[in-house]
Amino acid sequence: MSKIIAGIDFEAPSEVVARQLIGVTLLVNGVGGRIVETEAYDREEPASHCYIGETPRNFSMFGPPGRSYVYRSHGIHWCLNFVCRENGHGAGVLLRAIEPLVGLEQMRERRALADERLLCSGPGRLAQALGITRADNNLPLDGAPFTLLAGDQTVEVLTGPRIGISKAVELPWRFGLAGSRFLSKPFRQ
């Protein structure tokens, strides 16, 4: 049993998927770039939205792996996740930053005043630049509007604690492309 998209098995643990996604190209309606920062969230760990069980907000994390999970953050921003399924329980990967490569003009329009380095550097900024809304929730990642293209598997990946959470802060489940200037925050060595 497996669900493979762009060479990645979305039935693997979310921390494995999160690491493998670094370097993968993500396009939404043909606009996007290279994934440079992700975080893993798991059913058995209290920082995850699916820790408390299925609710109207998080139902897509309990559906098939290889789909999107989109939620509203702080009443203002949208955030995009990829759903995983490790050993039958839900999990997800939060997309935190991409290196903008395709459709720069459209991303600049959506992001108004942002300079290029801040176009997609942060989960809310990324979703805004890619035009993500609730309408993109619970959609398969191997069909429209999404395009995932396998990346270079030899890239150097940094790890560190996740950002902006208050529980399970010790888990090193944030991953980033070494040397990228598009990370939402530096990694401490």
Next chain:
DNA sequence: CACTTGATGGTCT
């Protein structure tokens, strides 16, 4: 660079 604060509303107890 680090830290603080306001905006703003959905979600869950």
Next chain:
DNA sequence: GACCATCAAGTGT
């Protein structure tokens, strides 16, 4: 009523 998987703009060092 408390708590956010955030951002931008502000002040301080």
